[in-house]
Amino acid sequence: MTLPPHLRQAILDRAGATRSPTRAETDRRTVALALVLPMVVALVSSVVGRAREARSLPYLSANAALAFLLAAGVTAAVLWFRRSSLGFGATTRATVLLCLGLASPLVVLLVSATGEPHVGVTGHDVACFFMTLGFSVVVAASVGLGLSKSEAVSPTRAAFAIGGIGGAWGALAMVFFCPQTGALHILVSHGMGTCVAIGVAAVLLRRKLDAAAL
């Protein structure tokens, strides 16, 4: 079956009529959105947060360093392994990165949860839930926008992994923001906020990442 000749001109005309960013422009945008904004979120949370209220400086520093290494590590891993135009590519690699993305914020949360659990839900628990959700979604959205149209094979998996990146940076932001160390508070408020954020980010970003979506 031969290719209809009218298609060629129609496609070339339509492509010529719409401007698309070149690789250099795309790279600049990706770096700005995928790296700068998460750092800004972490910085803002450290300035406005109440991190020093109940914790010693060495404890806070160790927690923050671990959270930063995990967040930066998972971001670098995901960006590094997505160097192919196809995105994550093969199933095994995508699954490993997905697990890495999802696990890193949870590791931060588990390490942070060292204090005695309190009983009952307080206003602080609710506030922390929404702060975690907000920080994580903002970061995930910025990374996702930076990587828009970059996933040709499995946009859903990529969206979840980027949700994980958002969660990791959100967990770092919460280390600075929230002074509480109660295990129940950390796991329920921060943990639930992270999980919801990963889900929200995946839903929001799936089509944005898809190279085939209009």
Add this chain to the structure above:
Amino acid sequence: MVSLAFGCRIEEGLGLAWLAAALRSVMNPQDESLANRAMDRYASGDDSAFAELYDIVAPRLYGFLLKQLRNQALAEDCLQQALLQLHAARGRYVHGSPVLPWVFAIARRVAIDKQRRGSTERRIVRDDDEIHEIAAPHGDPHGAAHAGQLAERMLCALEKLPDSLREPYLLVREGGLSMREAAMTLGITEVAARLRVSRATRALREALQQEGFLELPELEETET
């Protein structure tokens, strides 16, 4: 690089020659390299490279979409959309990475999207050009009729294959992708792609044999 070779015994000089020939038509590595270079230039901002890229990629992409969707209008629509998506995402092309699996992955997802929206009126498309090409050298009207019948049965058998087998088969057969490229397009391992193409070929052979058609080509995969 993986290529396909077919040991093919043809009954009465016709048989499944067209199938074997098509399966042998793995994309020329030179074309592949040209496509990569054209895409690289296009991603760097050279707009004129898009026409070159179209000429290399579009015929194979169209063949794949046509057999996958079995609807000419829809295949044209998907081809157009896939190439415009490629245009929109050109900044995402990574220097040195193979362009064909990327384009085919985009086209495949566009086709899936279209099918999900329910706009597909699946109908069998018979490749009359291909049939004519096979029958003409024999100058035999019975040959043409036989080839036509065979092509229709072949398309019916393809229709019955599950997507997981039909897609890799068509990527290799119509798209001219290597096993590795087909695997990259589908996000599976090369071994899995090879297995699926082999199963698809076996299923098609069995289906045609049940219809009473001749001896069919044996698939051999060789590393080159």
